[in-house]
Amino acid sequence: MLKMMFATALSLPLCACGDNGSQQQQDVTKVVIANPVSDQLKGGDALYRAIGLRRVIVDSGHHCKSVDAGGFQQPYKNYALWTAHCTDSGDWAVFIAPAGDAEARRCDEMVQLGMPKCGVSPSLQSESAAPRKAPR
Numbered sequence: 001m002l003k004m005m006f007a008t009a010l011s012l013p014l015c016a017c018g019d020n021g022s023q024q025q026q027d028v029t030k031v032v033i034a035n036p037v038s039d040q041l042k043g044g045d046a047l048y049r050a051i052g053l054r055r056v057i058v059d060s061g062h063h064c065k066s067v068d069a070g071g072f073q074q075p076y077k078n079y080a081l082w083t084a085h086c087t088d089s090g091d092w093a094v095f096i097a098p099a100g101d102a103e104a105r106r107c108d109e110m111v112q113l114g115m116p117k118c119g120v121s122p123s124l125q126s127e128s129a130a131p132r133k134a135p136r
Helices: 002-015 036-043 046-059
Strands: 067-076 079-086 090-096 102-106
Touching: 036 046, 036 067, 036 079, 036 090, 046 067, 046 079, 046 090, 046 102, 067 090
Parallel strands: none
Antiparallel strands: 067 079, 079 090, 090 102
């Protein structure tokens, strides 16, 4: 009998935790994780950006002769999503994790997998990287 009263006394506070039928809205804080590898690509030279994006594609087991266009698209979950265009194998989505791990997927597969659609890869040539005319 004493065991039963003790068990009942312990379970009473748990009864108050149940769902009362109405949804309570909770404040959710969104945390953005720093991604230093992606930040380096953003601030780096176009040549090194192309080399870095190509390296991810090749290291993921795919073929890419050279990257002629690419850029940051958006954050996706905890990854930085970049796009790249290879001259011989087409458009790629490159995911870069905060720890520096990276993976590449064909842009054609993205929507089928429930991931964001690849945007158009911007040209890697920026105004600062474009050849300048010599002064006269």
